[in-house]
Amino acid sequence: MATTIGMMDAAYFVGRNEILAWINSTLHLNLSKVEEAASGAVQCQLMDAVHSGMVPMHKVNFDAKSEYEMIQNYKVLQDVFNKLKITKHIEVNKLIKGRPLDNLEFMQWMKRYCDSVNGGIMSNYNAVERRDACKGSKEANKKAAPSQSTVRSSSSAPKTQASHGAKKSDIHAVNSSHKATKPATNSATQAYDEQITELKLFVDSLEKERDFYFGKLRDIEILCQNPEIEHLPVSPILL
Missing domain, CATH: 1.20.5 (Single alpha-helices involved in coiled-coils or other helix-helix interfaces)
Known part of the structure; x- marks a missing residue:
């Protein structure tokens, strides 16, 4: 399997929004910018998703903030690349700076590679459970896609809704209006950022x-x- 992709390959024409949607859906995260993955933890878990058991997740730090901590994540990623005989060069010094273009290009390569493994199908992969072994997993899981927490909260809603009566319904109506406007605001902000x-x-x-x-x-x-x-x-x- 070829792991070096030319810069004119279609992989490098995939947009930021598509890359973000792919990361968030695969790992149950809620990233708003590609450069939020600059620490290398996301890349490690993407490799864990397509090569089960290959990544020592307990060595991955989702709370990495300093350059030293980020470099440790990329060392884990490089070890995985070496085991799989992947020849892709990881420009760690550029990626940890959080520059949008460098991180986007690396994520474009990651998507192309992951798609080439079993057609990109990651069946039965529990991203949140696998992330529990990582340092900083609690904070990362708090930012997880809302589908995880929504299911839990909705199960307890019927028990309390009847007792609160009209007041509960009024509060729910206000919250619904805020939820309706928030996605539009987020999308507009993301467009401006891009x-x-x-x-x-x-x-x-x-x-x-x-x-x-x-x-x-x-x-x-x-x-x-x-x-x-x-x-x-x-x-x-x-x-």
């Missing part, structure tokens, strides 16, 4: 181009200020 990220990347490329041409103009200016330029021999023009 636009800001793209603009930042565009500005970076413009600044590099500006610096390049400025350097060339500066070289010409220094050359013109050299008094010896007047005494340089001029080659005759061949007609």
Whole structure:
């Protein structure tokens, strides 16, 4: 199985929203930005999902905040790559900086790889249960997709609803209105964040181009200020 993918491969044209939806649905998380996976813990669990028992989940730290802690996660990931003879180079120094483009490209590769293993089917994989062995799992599970907690809360709702009467229904109506508006707000915020990220990347490329041409103009200016330029021999023009 080829583990090196060219930059013009279709895998690198998969958008942020699709990548986020894939991560969240597979691991029962609720990430809003791809760079939230910069610690390497998410990548480790994705490999655990497609290669059961291959990843020592007790060594994975979902609460990694310092560069040292993140590097430890990537060491776990690299060990898994080595065992599976995956030749993909992990640019750890770039990924732990949390730069959106670097993390997006690595996640695009991860999705392509996971899809190539058994067609991307991860049947009977309990992401929350597997994550319990990790450091920081409690905090990560709090951010899990709401479907897990909604099922638990809905089972106890019928017992209390009748006793509270009209007041309970009024509160429920208010909460429902908030829930109805919240997804729209989140989606709008995410769209703005993506636009800001793209603009930042565009500005970076413009600044590099500006610096390049400025350097060339500066070289010409220094050359013109050299008094010896007047005494340089001029080659005759061949007609």
